[in-house]
Amino acid sequence: MKVLLVGAGLSGAVIGRTLAEAGHDCRIIDSRSHIGGNCYTERDPETGVMMHVYGPHIFHTDDEEVWNYVNRFTTFLPFQNRVKTTSQGAVYSLPVNLHTINQFFGKTMRPDEARDFITEIADTSIEEPQSFEEQALRFVGRDLYEAFFKGYTEKQWGCSPTELPASILKRLPVRFNYDDNYFFHRFQGMPRDGYTPMIEAILDHPNITVELETSYEPAMADEADHVFWSGPLDGFFDYRLGRLGYRTLDFERFTHEGDYQGCAVMNYGDRDVPYTRITEHKHFSPWESHEGSVCYREYSRAAEPDDIPYYPIRMVEEKSLLSQYVELAQATPGVTFVGRLGTYRYLDMDVTIREAMDTAGSFLSGASMGKTMPTFIKSPL
Template sequence: MNNFLIVGAGFSGSVIAEQLAKNPNNQITILEERNHIGGNCYTERDSKTNIMLHVYGPHIFNTDNIEVWNYIQQFTELKPYTNRVKSVYKDNIYSLPINLHTINQFFGKTLNPEEAKEFIAGLGDQSINDPQNFEEQALRFIGNDLYKAFFYGYTKKQWGCEPKELPASILKRLPVRFNYNDNYYSTSFQGIPINGFTEIFEKMLNSPNIKVKLNTKFIPTDYQISTYDHVFYTGPLDAFFNFKYGRLSYRTVYFEKNYAKGDYQGNAVINYADESIPYTRIHEHKHFTPWEIHDETIYFKEYSKETEITDTPYYPKRLKEDLKKLELYQTEVQKLNNITFLGRLATYRYMDMHHVIAEALDIVKNFTI
């Protein structure tokens, strides 16, 4: 009999557990600090409106990985869904990502795709040959006007610092489309679970050899890790080592809940790019389930702030000081036997749902005890 300990019941831990449980000789214990499974993907029905809520903010499943797409559909029906994000800037509403409609509307033009390519190329700061930060990367590609309108204020609110302090890698590619495609994602497969994300985790963990302990904080010194054949850790990397090299910095978000009759904003997600508006975006959750009908609505204003001790970490900042600490923690990880660190928090990198699932599937494939 093999005994496994998994820390965290989000996608990383749940995929590992589901795969290991296929072997009846494996016994899996999951420790989850929160009072529910599913991590930040947790969904539940609002008691007042019966609308399915993405409790920790919007999640739209999207991927180019057919293996991941097929895997997740074992546990749910994914309804096709296109995320069309809008952005408010100086009392005007634009489509994101920046596309041909955005360009023509913003500059008051009627450019065709080729004309728009030439026009945008002329706006870029060609003196920046090797962008060293987020701001330089944006200015190099799209110029000052579009950068100030759609990136500067929003990014400053989201990350809590000047964009020039952020790495250029955040903008990995030209954030512009030269057609009228306003699909926020460019991936091949996109959808939302018909009954919410929580159902996926319930089905994944529905095995007699999986035991889930909720409201249970993992503290390495409190558990005899050596009594398990292997430990899979998906919690914060710095917390595992009791912050011996200092805390890694994250941004977190919090929400202001509001109710209204009918339809509040006519779209699932609208960003607010002006720096003077304190929230980053508003999401109206009835629009994530357009196959349902609701007379009332619920929407959330989303705010970003630094992660404090009692907050849920969301986005790793990965500033220069963080990367120095990360290197020290990674050295500690390499000293450990029979422990695998995986997922966004345990590896301190931003990962979408499909990245997390793919990583967990690969780890199980290559795992030997």
């Protein structure tokens, strides 16, 4: 079959590779001048540092099949994300752990003592947290919430934490030991040579053609037996019902001779610091050595029509509009919507790859039995 895949990021590459290996003819187009989507990496010509051009991407997963898949196309080296945060004139470790608690309160508590202490300062009157703020107050209390979460969240999302759902904070654990590894998955690492060569290797198949700086035109679908769309869901319909809301990021790049901050990621929790964090890219490749350094100050704001969409907002208004676009999509034959933008969901890389593998598998099994490919493998709702 002839398959058109719109987007040369992880979703398009993984689906395309699987279908190509099964003998299908895959045409992948992307409006950008490079493959890889927001995972794109490149060497900084000035310093030689491997740059995460659209912000840091750290690979972590418990899915062994996904881990084996990415290691088929590149070499992953060990990397653990150890995030620091500057708050109220001091530097602490995140996520909140025993060291953070002892340092912040000037104590030397053991794990059981710290657990009892946090229980005492937490607002246990909040039985079923509904908002981000209630979730934080319920589990860590006001002091830790205001130091590490409130200001950062206001900057990141552009609204009060009282307006955000509690589910956003459920991904951030509190640890009563000294483990400062930001993630807790079995498999964690970075591709030795960056993500771009990995995606190049996935796309390297005789049944795959890649066309960059090529925007989708509806007539292209007429030449394909099926379309996989990994662009914005609302963009497929030319935003006819309005635009789904996103947060975007602005990066202020600067260089430094030597080591600027001693870690890959430094958050800034205070509201009066305009940026959310500084990332120092050479620390994402600790097996390399560079005298110079490249850093990004990261600013979050509401996405405008010409901005790169990063984080789907998914508040009540957006979910209402989303449901209307899902209805439109389900009434559109021959198209499957995939990935972060195509399903309007925040997805880590491993989940994106898993869903792409499952999508390709569904296509192959359905084609062999004459079944129609579903519009969504995972419902955006």
